[in-house]
Amino acid sequence: MLIVAAIAVVAWLLFRGGTDYTVTATFDNAGQLVTGNQVEVGGRPIGTITDIELTKDSRARVTMKLNHYAPLHEKTRATIRVNSLSGIANRYVALELGPNNEREIDDGGEIESDNLTAPVDLDQLFNTLDKDTRSGLQKFVKGSAEQIDGKSAQGSESLHYLSPALSTSSQLIDEIVSDKATFQNFIRDTSQVVHAVAERRQDLSALVGNANTTAGAIGDENQSLARGLDLLPDTLRNANTTFVNLRSTLDDLDVLTNESKPATRRLAEQLRALRPLVHDAQPTIRDLRTLIRAPGPGNDLIELNKQAPKLQKLTSKDFPRAIDALQQTQPVIEYIRPYSPDLTGWLTKFGQGASNYDANGHYARVQPIFNAFQLTQTPGGEVLTATQPSQRLEGFEFGQQARCPGGAMQPPPDGSAPWVGSGSDGKFQCDPNTTPPGP
Numbered sequence: 001m002l003i004v005a006a007i008a009v010v011a012w013l014l015f016r017g018g019t020d021y022t023v024t025a026t027f028d029n030a031g032q033l034v035t036g037n038q039v040e041v042g043g044r045p046i047g048t049i050t051d052i053e054l055t056k057d058s059r060a061r062v063t064m065k066l067n068h069y070a071p072l073h074e075k076t077r078a079t080i081r082v083n084s085l086s087g088i089a090n091r092y093v094a095l096e097l098g099p100n101n102e103r104e105i106d107d108g109g110e111i112e113s114d115n116l117t118a119p120v121d122l123d124q125l126f127n128t129l130d131k132d133t134r135s136g137l138q139k140f141v142k143g144s145a146e147q148i149d150g151k152s153a154q155g156s157e158s159l160h161y162l163s164p165a166l167s168t169s170s171q172l173i174d175e176i177v178s179d180k181a182t183f184q185n186f187i188r189d190t191s192q193v194v195h196a197v198a199e200r201r202q203d204l205s206a207l208v209g210n211a212n213t214t215a216g217a218i219g220d221e222n223q224s225l226a227r228g229l230d231l232l233p234d235t236l237r238n239a240n241t242t243f244v245n246l247r248s249t250l251d252d253l254d255v256l257t258n259e260s261k262p263a264t265r266r267l268a269e270q271l272r273a274l275r276p277l278v279h280d281a282q283p284t285i286r287d288l289r290t291l292i293r294a295p296g297p298g299n300d301l302i303e304l305n306k307q308a309p310k311l312q313k314l315t316s317k318d319f320p321r322a323i324d325a326l327q328q329t330q331p332v333i334e335y336i337r338p339y340s341p342d343l344t345g346w347l348t349k350f351g352q353g354a355s356n357y358d359a360n361g362h363y364a365r366v367q368p369i370f371n372a373f374q375l376t377q378t379p380g381g382e383v384l385t386a387t388q389p390s391q392r393l394e395g396f397e398f399g400q401q402a403r404c405p406g407g408a409m410q411p412p413p414d415g416s417a418p419w420v421g422s423g424s425d426g427k428f429q430c431d432p433n434t435t436p437p438g439p
Contacts, residue, residue, distance in 0.1 A: 021070035022050070022063055025111040030060035031080040031091055031119040038092045039064045049093065064093060072111070074102035079117040091119070338405030338419035345409040404430035411435055 030052055039047035047066035055061050066072070075098035083090040105111065126134060148155060176183050197204060218225060294300040375382045406417030407430070418432045 021107050022065050023072055023105055023107075023109055023111060024061055024063050025078045025093070025116055026055060026059050026061045026113060027080065027116050027118045028059055029118050030062065033060075033062060033080060033091050033093070039066060039095060040092055041069060041095045041097060046095070062093065069095075069097060071104045071107065073098035073100060073104055074112070075099065075115060076105070076111055077115040077117070078111050080119050082119060338417075341406040341412075341417045342408040403434045404432050407432065407435050409436065 033049055033052060035049050035052060037049045038045045039049065046068040047064050049062060050065045051063035053061050053063075072095070077096040077098075079094045079096075080091055081094045083092065126137075129137070290300075292301045297303070372387060373384045374387050376385045404418035404420050406419050409417070411417055418430070418435065420430065420432050
């Protein structure tokens, strides 16, 4: 009986309840605590949260009413913890009791702030991220969900290979740890590489941006890329034969390369001089790119080349006929070409003849007169005198009709007319001195 009484006294001392002992703790934030949440020690409830108030410095003062382990001692630690993620009112305060040889905390006293720990919620973590990072994280989570959607069976099957992968990773780590010096050198060299990359972070950012643009352009041409990948095997097979034959060609090119080395010594200077031309040609190249490939139907060279086979079929019969016709007209054109000055002179004089005006506008009075005047040599110089009508055709009777092509006008300064022909015997039997008088 004495032993039973002693056990009862000890149990009463250890687990006696009390309704008057309260203690406060001022956390940086309440961590979604609500009144009525439990206070636990080692997973066993010993009290509840009776009040939560906001201090002047925007902190949360939590009042706890304890039924066991009262009074508390200094160096007691209080931590707000979470039971599960299934709700918001699932928090509790976990106490780590201080040593019994420390000073007791009076009823209504406060646990020191250095011994308090408030929880860090995911929202606080996400709030530290900027808008673009949060958006990227959302897209990553959504993409991961789409990636594994409907593939649970494959995922379960992949778990069978997890154990070998982990054991292999363990062996790899053992090998790394066994050679600590080499691993330390690797870490040191990696740190230097990362530092060098960090110094060029702007260039790296530009590289990533350009790679993003490139990937976007490739994505826009995914159908063309797929078609190119379908043609790639045949292309590689044909290229294999070409590369085999190229080896012997390269041996022959060595001779050409050795001979061209003296000629290329000044090539660098020429390329430097060519640089301004290349810079000025950039707008032309951009326009050429638009000319070669432009959005819309029927407006670039690529689509023109697609129509070339049809054009070839249409012209395969017409062009030979046109070439034959041009070849047959070539002698005629060669014969008529020297008479261009005569034709030009006739058109010019005809226009002068029709330039008179009357009340009705232009008029022309045409009367064919041959050799109406002639030049007569006098002591005062050459005088234009009228020719008798009976003598006007004498010039044609005595060989003036043998003028050379272009002889109907005064000879030009360059001597291109009159045209007497070419070759040893000439093409025209004419007198180049028979030309109109005057300058």
